[in-house]
Amino acid sequence: MxxxxxxxxxxxxxxxxxxxxxxxxxxxxxxxxxxxxxxxxxxxxxxxxxxxxxxxANPQLRQLKRQLHARFDALWKGPHSTLSRSAAHRFLAKLMEMPDAACQLAWFDLAQCQRALRLLGDQQAMQAAGQRQARPVRSRLGNTIVTVRRSRSIVIDRPA
Ligand SMILES: [Zn+2]
Structure with a gap:
């Protein structure tokens, strides 16, 4: 080359x-x-x-690439991540609507970096919202406590 x-x-x-x-x-x-x-x-x-x-890469692209690598790594290295590195890569390719082999962070231009950052940011915001919803929700009506569990089952406590 x-x-x-x-x-x-x-x-x-x-x-x-x-x-x-x-x-x-x-x-x-x-x-x-x-x-x-x-x-x-x-x-x-x-x-x-x-x-x-x-x-x-010029300074602007290098800066974006550092952000993108950090965000991509959070997908598979993060404390709550369940993806392998290759699964994270396939996931990003899907988000970017690119064939897996073409989806190489090192070759992304400025517009692709910006798009990937936006898509991964949206994804992580959605995951965070999902995790909030997945927590048990507790509400109280007088003495009665209603708990909606992660499994979506509902427990009603009526203390005597
Ligand atoms: Zn030049």
């Missing part, structure tokens, strides 16, 4: 080391990037094949 063009300005990108991309940080392991310095855009590439591992 030839080196990618910068999607922002159309110029060819340059290979760059971690130190060139993040001069203020220390590389956790050897890393190589394609970079467009004028656009402050880069993407990591595979050390052997030199394939870019996603879409070149």
């Amino acid at each position: 030839p080196q990618p063009q910068c999607p922002y300005c159309g110029r060819p990108t340059q290979l760059a080391s971690f130190q060139e991309v993040y001069p203020e940080l220390q590389a956790p392991e050897p890393r190589l990037y394609y970079r467009c310095a004028p656009c402050d855009a880069h993407i990591q590439c595979d050390l052997q094949t030199l394939r870019p591992q996603g879409r070149l």
Whole structure:
């Protein structure tokens, strides 16, 4: 694969080391990037094949991608999550109306990131609302206490 063009300005990108991309940080392991310095855009590439591992991202896209990764990870790593990572991925593909194989966060552009964030946000809000509803609801009429359980069965307590 030839080196990618910068999607922002159309110029060819340059290979760059971690130190060139993040001069203020220390590389956790050897890393190589394609970079467009004028656009402050880069993407990591595979050390052997030199394939870019996603879409070149400028600061705005990198920011959205961090948010999206956090929200996606909450789907399968969250304290209440029941999905495996691959199930979470299939779920996102379905939300995005994309084939599973095409639904790769690393290749999402700005509009796709925004859409995924919105869809996952809606989904999580709905789940939270569902969990609120699933809690037992208790109401009281005089001495009588009515409990609607998660199972939707109703218990009526009438203390003597
Ligand atoms: Zn550029």
